[in-house]
Amino acid sequence: MDTLLGILHMCIFPGGIFALVIGFLFKGLDRRVEARLQRRVGPPLIQPWLDTAKLLTKETLIPKTACREAFLMAPVVGFAGMAVCAAFIPIPGVFNGLYNMGDLLVLFYLLPIPAIAVMMGGSASSSPFGAVGFSREMIIMLAYETPLLMILLSAAMLVGKAMNGGDWGAEFSLLKLVEWQEVNGSLGLNPVMIPAFLAYLIFLPGTMGVAPFDIPEAETEVVEGPLLEYGGPLLALFHVGSALKTFVVLGLGVAMFFPGTLCDCWFINLLWFIFKCFVLMILSLTIVKSATGRYRIDQAFRFFVMVPTMLALCSLLMVWLI
Amino acid sequence: MSISTYTMPLGPVHVALEEPVYFHLTCEGENIKNVELTSGHVHRGMEQLAMQRNLVKNVTLTERVCSLCSNSHSFTYSMVVENALELEIPERAKYLRVMAEEIKRIASHLFNTAIQAHIAGFKSLFMHVMEVREIMQDVKETVYGNRMNLAANCIGGVKCDVTDELLEYILKQMDVIEPQLEEITDIFNTNHIMLTRTKGLGLLPQEDAIALGVAGPVARGSGLVKDVRRDTPYAAYPKLDFDVIVEQGCDVHSRTMVRLRELFESIKLIRQCCNKMPKGEVRYPMGKIPVNEAFAHSEAPRGEVAYYIRTNGTDTPARLKWRVPSYMNWKALSVMMRGCQIAEVALVLNSIDPCVSCTER
Numbered sequence: 048m049d050t051l052l053g054i055l056h057m058c059i060f061p062g063g064i065f066a067l068v069i070g071f072l073f074k075g076l077d078r079r080v081e082a083r084l085q086r087r088v089g090p091p092l093i094q095p096w097l098d099t100a101k102l103l104t105k106e107t108l109i110p111k112t113a114c115r116e117a118f119l120m121a122p123v124v125g126f127a128g129m130a131v132c133a134a135f136i137p138i139p140g141v142f143n144g145l146y147n148m149g150d151l152l153v154l155f156y157l158l159p160i161p162a163i164a165v166m167m168g169g170s171a172s173s174s175p176f177g178a179v180g181f182s183r184e185m186i187i188m189l190a191y192e193t194p195l196l197m198i199l200l201s202a203a204m205l206v207g208k209a210m211n212g213g214d215w216g217a218e219f220s221l222l223k224l225v226e227w228q229e230v231n232g233s234l235g236l237n238p239v240m241i242p243a244f245l246a247y248l249i250f251l252p253g254t255m256g257v258a259p260f261d262i263p264e265a266e267t268e269v270v271e272g273p274l275l276e277y278g279g280p281l282l283a284l285f286h287v288g289s290a291l292k293t294f295v296v297l298g299l300g301v302a303m304f305f306p307g308t309l310c311d312c313w314f315i316n317l318l319w320f321i322f323k324c325f326v327l328m329i330l331s332l333t334i335v336k337s338a339t340g341r342y343r344i345d346q347a348f349r350f351f352v353m354v355p356t357m358l359a360l361c362s363l364l365m366v367w368l369i
Numbered sequence: 370m371s372i373s374t375y376t377m378p379l380g381p382v383h384v385a386l387e388e389p390v391y392f393h394l395t396c397e398g399e400n401i402k403n404v405e406l407t408s409g410h411v412h413r414g415m416e417q418l419a420m421q422r423n424l425v426k427n428v429t430l431t432e433r434v435c436s437l438c439s440n441s442h443s444f445t446y447s448m449v450v451e452n453a454l455e456l457e458i459p460e461r462a463k464y465l466r467v468m469a470e471e472i473k474r475i476a477s478h479l480f481n482t483a484i485q486a487h488i489a490g491f492k493s494l495f496m497h498v499m500e501v502r503e504i505m506q507d508v509k510e511t512v513y514g515n516r517m518n519l520a521a522n523c524i525g526g527v528k529c530d531v532t533d534e535l536l537e538y539i540l541k542q543m544d545v546i547e548p549q550l551e552e553i554t555d556i557f558n559t560n561h562i563m564l565t566r567t568k569g570l571g572l573l574p575q576e577d578a579i580a581l582g583v584a585g586p587v588a589r590g591s592g593l594v595k596d597v598r599r600d601t602p603y604a605a606y607p608k609l610d611f612d613v614i615v616e617q618g619c620d621v622h623s624r625t626m627v628r629l630r631e632l633f634e635s636i637k638l639i640r641q642c643c644n645k646m647p648k649g650e651v652r653y654p655m656g657k658i659p660v661n662e663a664f665a666h667s668e669a670p671r672g673e674v675a676y677y678i679r680t681n682g683t684d685t686p687a688r689l690k691w692r693v694p695s696y697m698n699w700k701a702l703s704v705m706m707r708g709c710q711i712a713e714v715a716l717v718l719n720s721i722d723p724c725v726s727c728t729e730r
Contacts, residue, residue, distance in 0.1 A: 175376065178375065
């Protein structure tokens with residue numbers, strides 16, 4: 048019964064279909080808001096659906112020199128990883144998350160899967176652009192995973208210490224984190240955690256691959272990089288995976304920093320959660336994307352070491368010492 | 370080729386290129402070891418074609434060599450034919466020619482600047498610059514009836530007079546565009562990402578610039594005071610007041626700044642043209658074609674354009690030859706691309722504002 052329920056959670060709510068609907072809605076809103084910031088009209092909100100539907104009707108082409116199995120596997124791995132991830136995100140007042148034991152650690156291991164899938168696809172495609180994209184993706188991943196680990200650790204340690212009455216401890220259950228915040232106030236408003244929250248805001252464009260960190264897939268440099276050889280349903284699967292990832296990283300941010308609920312009605316809480324995700328996306332993705340250009344890979348790496356890693360380290364040290 | 374290097378194609382069709390040209394980049398990781406270039410994708414045999422058409426038809430032909438500096442070609446071609454015919458053009462026509470040239474220059478420089486933002490991944494800035502450029506496109510369309518090829522020049526003067534009403538409109542649009550250009554210049558001069566991406570990139574030291582004989586903003590970006598409009602003035606330029614913009618940085622950023630600062634000089638020139646222009650005729654008839662040879666050159670947005678013509682008494686030229694600035698600037702790429710990265714190739718290439726169609730014609 049539990050297994051069945053787990054599969055349902057991964058396929059329908061909050062993973063799978065629900066996450067996809069929200070992810071595509073966010074992608075559409077993102078394009079729309081970006082267009083308005085550039086004084087354009089922008090595409091209709093259902094454009095991501097239309098794009099995917101069009102891609103699904105196209106034929107699947109595999110380069111002769113590509114490693115066939117890895118090339119076919121890559122988008123599936125990326126999609127599956129994110130569909131599972133989405134089920135771990137608790138929606139406060141609506142859904143408690145699939146596992147309540149150390150799911151923060153599981154998420155940390157699952158989050159890089161789309162990036163790994165892109166790397167796998169890029170290197171399997173046997174195109175030089177894919178190879179450059181692969182090396183860039185690897186560098187940028189190293190750069191943003193470090194601050195993420197520190198952010199998760201500082202949140203876990205802060206709550207763990209508080210729960211242990213000031214003694215050493217770490218709480219790796221996202222649900223416990225959310226419950227603790229309902230009583231003690233949001234972590235995003237906690238002065239100790241503000242640097243970590245800022246670091247998370249910088250981590251978001253890095254992991255989502257938007258400007259100024261859209262380096263692996265830079266169109267004018269490596270022509271979409273690892274995704275260059277992909278087309279049709281396989282590319283659609285990458286897009287779907289990316290939409291799911293939007294939901295996962297935004298949802299994780301909201302659950303970790305601002306999980307507050309409005310009332311007991313689950314529907315209003317759900318809308319409230321989506322609204323907070325939307326605000327987070329506008330702040331960290333859309334505005335940043337339309338206000339910056341693209342870094343070179345070494346500049347981006349240096350930036351990630353200098354700013355978000357240091358911010359996250361700040362929080363971690365403060366949590367440790369206080 | 371050793372194991373650690375690989376070849377990466379850039380072009381002939383590539384997002385960062387407006388025109389087809391093919392770079393073979395030999396890379397080691399992100400670093401470029403060698404650049405080889407194949408061109409000729411847009412060779413149309415225009416010089417041969419020009420020798421089969423009569424002098425008047427060639428005005429239309431030369432205007433279609435390239436899109437962004439189309440006016441410079443018909444302008445210089447008209448001048449070279451007038452030199453061969455020993456024909457002096459009306460005073461008003463000289464001012465009208467300068468005006469058309471400077472309007473095209475603003476649009477061309479803004480286009481190049483916008484593409485730089487696009488290559489650096491700065492989509493909003495690209496949109497912004499293109500939006501400002503639209504003001505110039507409107508001016509072109511309103512005054513000349515066309516957004517790209519103005520068809521302003523003809524042998525003996527200009528095709529159409531510009532009425533006082535239109536001159537007033539041009540002046541008004543100049544007032545509209547000027548503050549917006551100041552804003553754009555400020556963004557390119559202060560924006561963190563644009564500076565980190567373009568400062569110190571694609572260095573062309575002054576001695577290399579002299580040795581390679583580069584032209585236009587590439588030369589002026591490397592500290593060379595080189596401008597045909599000032600060195601050997603033609604049309605109405607001797608009577609107009611403007612500065613030659615020079616930057617000492619020798620990098621991609623200084624070339625951009627030369628282009629952006631030149632916009633204000635162009636606005637100054639257009640304003641002077643509108644105010645100083647004498648009344649009178651705009652075109653003189655051609656007269657008899659002698660056996661002669663002549664040379665003319667002018668400062669196109671990308672640098673010096675030079676035309677040579679030999680007439681044999683018939684209405685078709687015996688030889689028509691032109692040299693475009695991109696040909697000289699192209700050679701400088703080998704110096705600029707020394708030790709740069711894959712991410713920078715497109716930016717460096719764009720900084721010489723290459724006109725492939727002009728060069729291959």
